[in-house]
Amino acid sequence: MKKLLNKITELLSKEDNEPRSKKLYGLASLYNTPDEIIKAAAAVAGRGFEKFDVYTPYPLHGMDDAMGMEKPKIGYVSFVFGFLGLILVLLMMWWMSGIDYQNIIGGKPFFSLPPSIPITFEGTVLLTGIATTIGLIILFAKLPSINSPIQDTEFMGRVTSDKFGIVVKADDEKFIPDDVKLLFQTAGAFEIQEIYYRESNLTNKTPLFNGKFFVAIIGTAVVTAIVSYFTLNWVLYDVVPFDWMWKQDRIDAQSKTNFFPNNSGMRMPVNGTIARGFLPYEYKGMPDSSVRLLANPLAVSKESLERGQDRYNIFCSPCHGYYGEGDGRLRDQFPKPPSLHNQKVMNWTDGNIYHVITNGQNVMPSYAEQISVNDRWNIVNYIRVLQRSKNASDEDLTKAK
Amino acid sequence: MSFDATYARELPLVESKASFREIDDAIIKPTEEKPRKGWWVAFGISFTALMIGAYCLGLTFYYGIGMWGNNQPVSWAFGIINFVFWIGIGHAGTLISAILHLFRQKWRTGIARFAEAMTIFAVMTAGIFPVIHTGRPWLAGYLLPLPNQNGVWVNFISPLLWDVFAVSTYFTISFLFWSLGLIPDIATMRDKAKNGVKKTIYKVLALGWSGSNRSWSNYERAYLILAGISTPLVLSVHSIVSFDFAVSVIPGWHTTIFPPYFVAGAIFSGFGMVSTILIIVRKVFGMEHIITVNHLEKMNKILLATGMMVGYAYSMEFFIAWYSGNTFEMFVFINRAMGPYAWSYWTMITCNVILPQLFWFKKIRRNIPITFVLVIFVNVGMWFERFVIIITSLHRDFLPASWAMFYPSLVDLGLLLGSFGFFFTFLLLFLKFLPLVSIAELKAVVEGAQPTIHPHPNGSNGKH
Known part of the structure; x- marks a missing residue:
């Protein structure tokens, strides 16, 4: 780990020791006081030099005039982009809420100026600020210029701390080294230095754009994209609570749970609850004879018979068989019920059959919980159909003809 | 200028005339040496608070907003406070x-960088709350007008959306302003650092700043422009925050005094916080000669002025409630001062209006321990101001049948603690890694830092 860190440090600081070429970038001079530098700057500018600059640890008042500079132009960038921001934000709101997505909110117009002012103002300020900063850095201060020849020189170390410096560049038309040196000396420079280009400045190869760096950037971008794609897909669709509430804590009816006192996930209705269609049966537990007066409330109809057949096939056929002959699918596993076509059942009233379904008889349990009152009568109707069809004679066929 | 200069003489901005090297050394020192014990203790405490906040945030994310004390009718509570x-x-x-830059108040240089950093961290802290209040903050992208599959756009006439734009713009501009100010200082640090990782980092961050006058010229103008747009921006941000309340129809919120009232309160509370932290920082980092008692006195004067502004707003609210003749308005204000939350109302009045009156006395303004106690009260008072505005207005509104009290949950308190932890963790990292006073700006206002002559290339030699 320590080795790796050292290696990185070494790699990073390599550039500092980059050898300088023999080609002169410019002549630099250092001064002690603000008065000296401002006089020197005026003198250099007065000689007609154009490619020179003054380096100070903080802005000096009056230096622009001394150097004969024009007024800073950054304000135009701010104005243009501020105005652009104002127009763009207004247009955006007008199109989004006035045209593309019209929504009635409190009966107000889709787009109007007063409520748009706050966001328009913010947008203007935002674009002005960003444009001013970026404009300053790239257009006016010509940054980033990490690799500029004056960086990493002794000169730079002084002018960012406590001294003031002037550099006259070698590519100025009037540049004659001895002339410039003399000018510096008469202006009161306490030190004059020669600044040479770096090797990389001359080959025009900035380290930022060499092949390895480029590959590293593209590689990082691709890896980041792939990793974020899969991570986001996983997080947003599989991880609580980011999964759009697709997964939620719940207790299934047949599952065990510690949430309820009896550890059962199933909840029983409160005692005394009466469900619709399940009114309590008044002859409950009474013998057959007591239900003589119980009459079938349903008329025989196609709907009633179809419903009855449906319910009969679900609830009754397992034991009684599809035709009521007592040969259901559970035969040999469960006591065989008597046929529904025997004389006893044939003679029963509808009420008797209903009573058996509701109350149960011998090993047959009550079906009052599973089958609604109406459906029980539907089943009774259907059983009558079964009895009639199973006990039909030849005469019935003739009659039908 | 012919008026008697001694009469209007400014107090020196930097005590004991320091050389430029000494300024560099004093300001850069904390970033170079190993953190002191005090820093580690402070960092330990704030990081613990941050982790408590993070835990509470985790609970909020997993189980939802139900972990907070908010419930109808008090549906905005700690989050918005x-x-x-x-x-x-x-x-x-x-x-x-x-604003002080535009007014050419040079004394600001000692505290500006620190105060700007505080702005950025405070806005970051603030920004967390409305986002987590939405319940599913990972979907916060829908707050912005971004194209989406549903084909819907945000509601541009909602003050809550104005807030999104105001706060994000505020953060961006503050950050740019702060970063721009840092560039020359990082260049100074870069040239002071020896080889190594640190130097490389500074090198990249300084973007190759050289202190060239052709850069400085545009730099100063850009700085002025940013100051110029930040001034209306800062006023707009808290005005828009106050619209969140003022544009609704809740009695106690629906008032036109809210924007100026909120802005004054914001400046008041902000100066309270700046003073609180500066008093500790100047002591711990040995910067008493840079952040002087004169600075603190000037801030105390601003505290006195803005404290009276909020005091005026408090009384004007009452007056308007009575003057409007609106039963509900009148009830809300009587309920504030005498209802179940009267304790919070009177805490607010005491901390924000009564105690700052002590700053009328010069002895107290220049007394650092007393100032420290008073600014702590200001911080407490301003938190309770928001508590009073939000809770008392909501807990009893039009329908007595739906009145209820608000009780914060442990998670609420943990998030409040966590917000302080978040803020101070960032602040301490800033104090450790970046210069807490603007080196370039400070040098520029030291005595004798500016030229006394103004020569021109054509030879004219203007004397001052």
Whole structure:
């Protein structure tokens, strides 16, 4: 780990020791006081030099005039982009809420100026600020210029701390080294230095754009994209609570749970609850004879018979068989019920059959919980159909003809 | 200028005339040496608070907003109180860096960088709260007008959306302003650092700044423009925050005094926080000669002025409630001062209006321990101001049948603690890694730093 860190440090600081070429970038001079530098700057500018600059640890008042500079132009960038921001934000709101997505909110117009002012103002300020900063850095201060020849020189170390410096560049038309040196000396420079280009400045190869760096950037971008794609897909669709509430804590009816006192996930209705269609049966537990007066409330109809057949096939056929002959699918596993076509059942009233379904008889349990009152009568109707069809004679066929 | 100069003489901005090297050394020193014990203790405490907040945030994310004490009718509670509190704290930074810059108040240089950093961290802290208040903050992208599959756009006439734009713009501009100010200082640090990782980092961050006058010229103009746009921006941000309330129809919120009232309160609370932290920082980092008692006195004067502004707003609210003849308005204000939350109302009045009156006395303004106690009260008072506005207005509104009390949950308190942890963790990292006073700006206002002559290339030699 320590080795790796050292290696990185070494790699990073390599550039500092980059050898300088023999080609002169410019002549630099250092001064002690603000008065000296401002006089020197005026003198250099007065000689007609154009490619020179003054380096100070903080802005000096009056230096622009001394150097004969024009007024800073950054304000135009701010104005243009501020105005652009104002127009763009207004247009955006007008199109989004006035045209593309019209929504009635409190009966107000889709787009109007007063409520748009706050966001328009913010947008203007935002674009002005960003444009001013970026404009300053790239257009006016010509940054980033990490690799500029004056960086990493002794000169730079002084002018960012406590001294003031002037550099006259070698590519100025009037540049004659001895002339410039003399000018510096008469202006009161306490030190004059020669600044040479770096090797990389001359080959025009900035380290930022060499092949390895480029590959590293593209590689990082691709890896980041792939990793974020899969991570986001996983997080947003599989991880609580980011999964759009697709997964939620719940207790299934047949599952065990510690949430309820009896550890059962199933909840029983409160005692005394009466469900619709399940009114309590008044002859409950009474013998057959007591239900003589119980009459079938349903008329025989196609709907009633179809419903009855449906319910009969679900609830009754397992034991009684599809035709009521007592040969259901559970035969040999469960006591065989008597046929529904025997004389006893044939003679029963509808009420008797209903009573058996509701109350149960011998090993047959009550079906009052599973089958609604109406459906029980539907089943009774259907059983009558079964009895009639199973006990039909030849005469019935003739009659039908 | 012919008036008697001694009469209007400014107190020196830097005590004991320091050389430029000494300024460099004093300001860069904390970033070079190993952190002191005091820093580690402070960092330990704030990081613990941050982790408590993170835990509570985790609970909020997993189980939902139900972990908070909010419930009808008090559906806005700690989340929004903390938001308004922190965004208000930020305003002092912009005021110091931008408005005082426009007014050419040179004394701001000692505290501007620090106050700006505070702004950024306070806005970051503030920004957390409305986002987590939405319940599913990972979907916060829908707050912005971004194209989406549903084909819907945000509601541009909602003050809550104005807030999104105001706060994000505020953060961006404050950050740019702060970063721009840092570039020359990082260049100084770069040239002071020896080889190594540190130097490389500074090198990249300084973007190759050389202190060239052709850069400085545009730099100063850009700085002025940013100060110029930040000034209306800072006023707009808290005005828009106050619209969240003022544009609704809840009695106690629906008032036109809210924007100026909120802005004054924001500056008041922000200066309270700046003073609180500066008093500790100047002591711990040995910067008493750079952040002088004169600075603190000037800030105390601003505290006195803004404290009376909020005092005026408090009384004007009452007056208007009575003057309007609106039963509900009248009830809300009587309920504030005498209802179940009267204790919070009177805490607010005491801390924000009564105690700052002590700053009328010069002895107290220049007495650092007393100032420290008073600014702590200001911080407490301003938190309670937001508590009073939000809770008392909501807990009893039009329908007595739906009145209820608000009780914060442990998670609420943990998030409040966590917000302080978040803010101070960032602040301490800033104090450790970046210069807490603007080196370039400070040098520029030291005595004898500016030329006394103004020569021109054509030879004219203007004397001052």
